[in-house]
Amino acid sequence: MDVIHIHHPHRYERSSFPPQVIALGFFDGVHNGHQAVIEKAVSIAKEKNIEVAVMTFYPHPKEVLRKENENMTYLTPLNKKIAEIRKLGVDRIFVVEFTQMFADLNPQQFADDYFIALHAEHVVAGFDFTYGHLGKGTMETLPFHSREMFTQTTVGKVNNHGEKISSTRIRGLLSNGDVEQACHLLGRPYSIEGEVVDGEKRGRTIGFPTANVSLTDRFQTPHTGVYAVQMAVEGALYNGVCNVGYKPTFNNEKINVPTIEVHLFDFHGDLYGKTVEVFWHSRLRGEVAFSSVNELIEQINKDKQRGIEFFSR
Numbered sequence: 001m002d003v004i005h006i007h008h009p010h011r012y013e014r015s016s017f018p019p020q021v022i023a024l025g026f027f028d029g030v031h032n033g034h035q036a037v038i039e040k041a042v043s044i045a046k047e048k049n050i051e052v053a054v055m056t057f058y059p060h061p062k063e064v065l066r067k068e069n070e071n072m073t074y075l076t077p078l079n080k081k082i083a084e085i086r087k088l089g090v091d092r093i094f095v096v097e098f099t100q101m102f103a104d105l106n107p108q109q110f111a112d113d114y115f116i117a118l119h120a121e122h123v124v125a126g127f128d129f130t131y132g133h134l135g136k137g138t139m140e141t142l143p144f145h146s147r148e149m150f151t152q153t154t155v156g157k158v159n160n161h162g163e164k165i166s167s168t169r170i171r172g173l174l175s176n177g178d179v180e181q182a183c184h185l186l187g188r189p190y191s192i193e194g195e196v197v198d199g200e201k202r203g204r205t206i207g208f209p210t211a212n213v214s215l216t217d218r219f220q221t222p223h224t225g226v227y228a229v230q231m232a233v234e235g236a237l238y239n240g241v242c243n244v245g246y247k248p249t250f251n252n253e254k255i256n257v258p259t260i261e262v263h264l265f266d267f268h269g270d271l272y273g274k275t276v277e278v279f280w281h282s283r284l285r286g287e288v289a290f291s292s293v294n295e296l297i298e299q300i301n302k303d304k305q306r307g308i309e310f311f312s313r
């Protein structure tokens, strides 16, 4: 799959690419709704016997338009999003840098430069997709802006419990710790990527060595608490339990970001410096300030037991 980064204004012409179906959206999370859009594009491309591309944007429009750049996190930061889209079998992905100048394009200019000039023969997007300045272009206006150079398919709303599956909804679930429901809407467990770094090395003294995972990209961390997780290390997958939080039993002063600490059930070895992926399966409980270390140890033993039971099901 080719990854093509585009900065507006670009110089591509219709002859720069083979005729293609283009699926469009921001696609943060590449959730079940997004997958329906991209899979539709893939199947139409097969029928037409032409190539298929995804067009996505980076950074998030909110960061550019509302200048919320400080705390903006993603379900799938760009590299992870590209990796998930790759699995769906597309030929290329256009990553359009979302700038103020790009946001200012009127819908006709958008269609000219980003559909017609990139050789779209057919465009696929969800029912609520918008394009151009202030989102004035919609799936209803698209035929008018196509100059009869491409056709379109609109994918209907993909729901879960009667409500649209959306990136916003999944972000809300994670910030409440509901990783099970997030998994249902994503179609896979939510995951974050990081590097194992030094902790306070207290873990092994209390009988539970933990890998402290420092995020390597702008992933959203689930709500503080204890979870049953899996961790991928160098191609192998291990089961474990994870604490996200501030370790109030030990720290009186809150650090400003919660730590992510994973205790693996069957792993003995050195993880420092390794790149890992943590998959969030089930929430076990909230983080507690215990009045003694022994109470904490007793509770972690129970957490571990529940984690083992969860994965044996």
Ligand SMILES: Cc1cc2nc3c(=O)[nH]c(=O)nc-3n(C[C@H](O)[C@H](O)[C@H](O)COP(=O)(O)O)c2cc1C
Residues within 6 Å of the ligand: 199, 200, 201, 202, 203, 204, 208, 210, 212, 226, 241, 242, 243, 246, 247, 248, 249, 250, 261, 262, 263, 286, 287, 288, 289, 290, 296, 300, 303, 304
């Ligand atoms: C499954 C699990 C549950 C935990 N629950 C809590 C908790 O409820 N409260 C707390 O203060 N620390 C909790 N911890 C964090 C421990 O305090 C921490 O792992 C220990 O202090 C080691 O920290 P270090 O790796 O920074 O040395 C938990 C850790 C694990 C692995």
Ligand SMILES: Nc1ncnc2c1ncn2[C@@H]1O[C@H](COP(=O)(O)OP(=O)(O)OP(=O)(O)O)[C@@H](O)[C@H]1O
Residues within 6 Å of the ligand: 024, 025, 026, 027, 028, 033, 034, 036, 037, 124, 125, 126, 127, 128, 129, 155, 156, 157, 158, 159, 164, 165, 166, 167, 168, 169
């Ligand atoms: N549940 C869904 N059903 C059908 N199409 C969807 C669904 N969610 C998103 N899409 C479509 O997928 C593409 C990407 O959408 P977008 O990135 O805005 O996702 P979103 O989940 O709606 O995000 P947000 O929560 O930020 O609004 C668009 O074409 C959009 O219309």
